[in-house]
Amino acid sequence: MEQIRAIWRYGIKVGIIGGIVLILTALIGMIEVFTQRQIIADVVSMGHALYLAAGLFICYLAAERTTPAKPLWIISNSMFAGLTTAFFLVLLIILGRHVNLRLMFINASDLLLNNLLTFGVQGNDGLRLLLIAGMGVGLFTGLFYLLPKFLRTVILWSLAGSAFAGVLQELIRPILANNFPDVISEWLLTSDGLTLKGALSIFIFIALIVISWSIKGGGIRQGWQGLPKKQQSTWRTIGTIILLAVILIAPWRLGLFMSEVMTIVGLYVLLGLGLNIVVGYAGLLDLGYVAFFAIGAYVTALITSPEIMNLNWSFWSAIPFAIFFGILAGVLLGVPVLKMRGDYLAIATMGFGEIIRLLVLSDALRPFLGGSQGIGQIAKPQVLGFVFKGPQEIYYLIVAGCMLVIFVSWRLKDSRIGRAWKAMREDEDVAQAMGINLVSNKLLAFGTGAGFAALSGVIFGSKIGSIYPHSFNIMVSINIVCLIIFGGIGSIPGVIVGAAALIGLPELLREFAEYRFLVYGIALVVMMLIRPEGLWPEEAHKRELHEDKTNEATG
Amino acid sequence: MALLEVKNINVYYGKIHALKDLSLNVDKGEIVTLIGANGAGKSTTLKTLSGILKPRSGSVQLEGDELTRYPAHQIVTRGMIHVPEGRRIFGRLTVQENLEMGAFTVKNEQLNRTNLTKVFDIFPRLKERRKQLGGTLSGGEQQMLAMGRAMMSNPKVLFLDEPSMGLAPVLVDSIFENVRQMHASGMTILLVEQNARIALQVASRGYVLQTGSIALADTAANLQTNEMVRKVYMGEA
């Protein structure tokens, strides 16, 4: 008896945590907002999917930690977790009947409490349904946990794939519409979410891919490694060419909305790669990075717009000036903070970012910088009469910028400077003792990063046509730091993946907008727990974080 | 003239007068030791020689070249390398990468290869662990790595700050055996130690540092028999 209590205690504990988390998710309005988007039309909304996914996750945790790991214990533990979670929600609903929760939680609407949380069933039947559903989810998870690992992988991938397809319908719709016969689009999508048969087909399709990969995958990998070096490199070149071609035709195949999203992601990739040099390569945590972005944009505005200086120079002539002033500002910021490390550096640079924003906002400088009105009529880039005006054209400019910056980052990484940065990042004092000039290398890092940011500023200014101080607030810097950490500090592909995940996805899912930073926070915490090296880490970092495991395995 | 000549340096931490008119010299091919109690100013001396601290007065000359006017990183290029107290290896880089960092100032690839062979000859353990991360090495291995990394900078003089610190007695012996081998391979070494007994066994000459000034200077053999040294630094009654 004692032992049995001990087993359930964990399930209940996890359930309590899960219940509280779900209550909070509901009370901040996330579930209600997300129910507005259908994943499978008229069957599952994103809110309910989130709700169920959270339940599954909680029960899975309970199942995983069950000791002794006997099937019956696992299932009952998992069911207990589900039941406890549901019980907390029931308490919330009952409380909501007697107390007006909206006094404190504006999102605790009647619709949420008496309809959404109970899957549309009202009254006490709803509460009963909720408890049964909790147990049901627990039972399902427990059984799922007991499946062989292979089946679990297949189901998990397929479920995640279908959910993703539903969530990203905005992305899929134009791809299907522009490139494939209408039948496919009609089979998979309604105007609002996936069709049931569509979701099922995706589920089966992904399952087939995962299964065939696990059967054939090893063979393919071996075959690849068995290929002579020369063939490998030809295939690689072919792959690169295809990738390039896809990148180049993408805006015309994906349509206006996706092109817009891609240009935004691209700008963040540019910014991220620049900051990656400062934070990732040289290990200097710079939170005022947006300042250089602002400088690039403002220099472009001043030079090309008729509004303040009335120079009306071309977009192209603005680039060298913007980059020059960006680098200059980077170096000037670098000098006073040379001796600062870690958190002190972060605070000092953050201050610098705010100073620049306040300068461009200030009334005193309005005649020179436009104040809160900003500066408009910034020139669009032109080549031989061709004007880069819409997102589909600007896209190419950004791709070109990204390629340049990727190339520079890549060359820097293995250069002498790159090695100096690496040593500085690991231990400044020792780096100096190895003969590395800290002053020049730090300034180089600040300058290079700032130059890249200024370049993004040029493109940004020209893309949106008029700039305002509020576009350059500290959240931009924080977004960039987040995407770098998320993708993998110091890694070039990591920046791209990080920008796509943290900037691109929220653009595709407007429902997220309000909860953007909450989602960032959760994503980062989860990331730090399960994959601390980031999505696509740099080699050295990956090694370090997994060394414990490999050591245990070998030693 | 000696390879390294230090004359009357005075170093301050704010108002604390840490080194008082300290002079010493090291000849080419020697192992010279600087022994002293905790807080005597041994590390301060090495930090001053390697340019991390600037003396208020006095001179540090390597082959007649006045070094106090150079920033720390340029002193490495001129041939003096410092193995700091507590090893300070790059924990997240591999052994190989650590050694490469040591050769940062050496642009001659041929020379780097010869130096690497030398390092691996003296420290075969490092060769075995080439791909391992520095941070996962044992204390003794980290000390080896720190010394090997310093050798990679192809120095004229190598400063060793308390290599015995925090190591078990067996390991201390093997580290000092390595110091001997480094010397045999042609290194000139200035060795700072609290452990006077073992330091005087490998060194040819020694200085005794007391609260920032040199109290005694003599050959290692004489210092070993000096009554004060035996009493104060070797703990004999």
Ligand SMILES: Nc1ncnc2c1ncn2[C@@H]1O[C@H](COP(=O)(O)OP(=O)(O)O)[C@@H](O)[C@H]1O
């Ligand atoms: N950064 C510092 N600031 C102030 N005083 C210091 C500093 N470093 C060392 N000291 C003082 O200088 C003296 C010599 O220190 P140190 O050279 O580290 O001694 P040792 O290496 O011989 O143990 C000590 O009294 C110590 O407290």
Ligand SMILES: [Mg+2]
């Ligand atoms: Mg010391």
